[in-house]
Amino acid sequence: MTALAWLLIPLGAAIGAGLWGSWANRTRRTRGDGPELDGYARFRAAMEKPPSRT
Numbered sequence: 001m002t003a004l005a006w007l008l009i010p011l012g013a014a015i016g017a018g019l020w021g022s023w024a025n026r027t028r029r030t031r032g033d034g035p036e037l038d039g040y041a042r043f044r045a046a047m048e049k050p051p052s053r054t
């Protein structure tokens with residue numbers, strides 16, 4: 001009987017991990033790559049400008 005109890009512990013952990021994994025991987029509203037690409041475009045534009053002489 002104790003061997004069965006020791007086998008139920010990993011089984012319960014596997015079920016819990018599966019439930020958590022499905023919850024963590026649920027479909028969310030994604031914002032896409034738009035803001036990151038806009039920031040990169042601004043960075044490139046700033047790097048292409050000639051240095052200002054002060």
